[in-house]
Amino acid sequence: KMKITVDKFEKLRSKIVDREEALSMLKIWHYIGQKVVFTNGCFDLLHEGHIKTLEFAKSKGDKLVVAINSDASVKRLKGESRPIKPLDQRMAVMSAMKPVDFVVYFEEDTPLELIKKIKPDVLVKGQDYKSNEIVGADLVAEVFRAPIIGDLSTSNFIS
Secondary structure: OOOOOHHHHHHHHOOEOOHHHHHHHHHHHHHOOOOEEEEEEOOOOOOHHHHHHHHHHHOOOOEEEEEEEOHHHHHHHHOOOOOOOOHHHHHHHHHOOOOOOEEEEEOOOOOHHHHHHHOOOEEEEEOOOOHHHOOOHHHOOEEEEEOOOOOOOHHHHHO
16 A cells, blocks of 8 residues: 655656656556556757657557656767756756656666666657667567657757
């Protein structure tokens, strides 16, 4: 049994959560039979491709968890000039997206440890990822690759 106080519930209602809050909410969702979908990325400059991916991801389950790379993680993956927007701004924008149920961040280069803790039912990544490149694919029941719209990417946009 889980005991949830009013204060805890109010914190859980926010879409921007830390790992502890995420895990508490996920326990509830799993307990009541909700299908949890997970996607992740840098989400540096949100564009139409991101929005379509979020909509696609949400269509694959009941609840959508979006994990965002920390600033240090983005810098390691994309180079010294990135991210363009700091983590708090990227999380705020993501939390405003209708399909998103909550947003959490991770410091590592991949979300593998977070996926192991969250235990989502579904993983969604863009179609530009090959099936064998999707981190955590072996840990979930279903994996989907979201359709890509043209050549939209933040890196292309910045260039």
